Amino acid sequence: MQLSIRDLVVNFPAPEGSILPALGPISTEVADGEFVCILGPSGCGKSTLVRVVAGLQKATNGGVWSDTQQITKPLPNVAMMFQDANLMPWRTVRDNIALPLELAGVALEQRYATVRRLLPQLNLDDFEMAYPGELSGGMAQRVALGRVMIQEPRVLLLDEPFGALDALTREKISLDLLKVWEQTKQTVLMVTHDINEAVLLSDRIIVLSQRPGIMVSDIRVDLPRPRLVDMVYTDAFVSLAKRVRKSIDLTPH
Numbered sequence: 001m002q003l004s005i006r007d008l009v010v011n012f013p014a015p016e017g018s019i020l021p022a023l024g025p026i027s028t029e030v031a032d033g034e035f036v037c038i039l040g041p042s043g044c045g046k047s048t049l050v051r052v053v054a055g056l057q058k059a060t061n062g063g064v065w066s067d068t069q070q071i072t073k074p075l076p077n078v079a080m081m082f083q084d085a086n087l088m089p090w091r092t093v094r095d096n097i098a099l100p101l102e103l104a105g106v107a108l109e110q111r112y113a114t115v116r117r118l119l120p121q122l123n124l125d126d127f128e129m130a131y132p133g134e135l136s137g138g139m140a141q142r143v144a145l146g147r148v149m150i151q152e153p154r155v156l157l158l159d160e161p162f163g164a165l166d167a168l169t170r171e172k173i174s175l176d177l178l179k180v181w182e183q184t185k186q187t188v189l190m191v192t193h194d195i196n197e198a199v200l201l202s203d204r205i206i207v208l209s210q211r212p213g214i215m216v217s218d219i220r221v222d223l224p225r226p227r228l229v230d231m232v233y234t235d236a237f238v239s240l241a242k243r244v245r246k247s248i249d250l251t252p253h
Contacts, residue, residue, distance in 0.1 A: 001067055002032045002066070003025055004156065005030075005062075006064075006065065008025060008026045008052065009025060009212075010052060010058075021211070023048045023049060023052075025061070026213070028187060028206065031187070032187055033186070034204065035188040036190070036203065037190045037191075037192055037202040037204070037206070038050070038206050039205060039207050040208030040209065041208075041211075044208045044210055045211060045212060046208060047159050047191055051159075053157055055073045055074040078157065079148045079151050079152055080148070082143055083164055085143065085144055086144065088132070091129065092113050093119075093143050094112060094116075094145050096128065096146075100151045115146070116128070119182070121176070121179055122142040122143075122145060123172075124142055137169065138169035138173050141162060154187060156181075156186045156187070156188045158177075158189070158190040158191065159237065162192075175227075178201060182225070195245055196232055199237060200231065200237075204218060204220055205218075205244055206218055207247045217244075221240060223240070
């Protein structure tokens with residue numbers, strides 16, 4: 001599914017009736033099956049942007065279109081994953097991942113079979129019957145990712161989903177995400193603060209300015225796929241990371 005962001009502006013009401021500009025204007029396209037990361041200073045509107053795409057935040061001006069449909073409310077083929085896993089502690093890994101299918105009325109045997117096909121891609125083969133309290137933070141986020149992926153969305157929105165994890169766990173789960181995405185080829189829009197993570201995962205990196213966030217860079221990541229963690233030591237990777245860093249450092253404050 002292609003996303004079209006056209007002259008998007010988001011303002012919020014401020015005290016005493018004034019207006020707080022939060023985002024935009026922004027215009028860009030995200031091609032079907034493209035993986036795009038969004039970086040920028042804290043408070044620049046990254047999360048606001050993906051919330052508009054998710055249909056959870058109204059645009060003040062302009063808007064976002066999925067193919068030819070303007071997004072004004074949550075769509076069934078657009079799924080969002082947040083930083084907090086928000087797992088149900090009384091449900092097993094299997095039942096947490098299967099929840100969207102259960103809510104959709106899918107028969108029990110069918111939803112469990114679907115979960116079992118997904119578990120190896122998430123490195124959760126041996127934890128099907130475990131409970132959230134028995135999982136590490138990284139494993140819990142894999143379960144949350146599985147709960148999103150099992151819906152087979154055409155657009156996947158990720159709002160700093162690995163931000164609370166340590167560096168090594170974050171790296172491992174990022175590679176798990178890539179492994180799943182390379183099979184499904186959804187359109188992905190991901191918010192992150194981690195430059196290396198953005199370069200390792202994405203096809204393009206969009207850098208936003210200080211609030212109100214506007215695009216200051218749109219950087220093509222032309223590294224070969226599949227991406228491997230050893231790529232972070234290559235000259236091409238380091239050069240791209242430096243380019244992104246310079247773009248962020250030059251952002252007006």
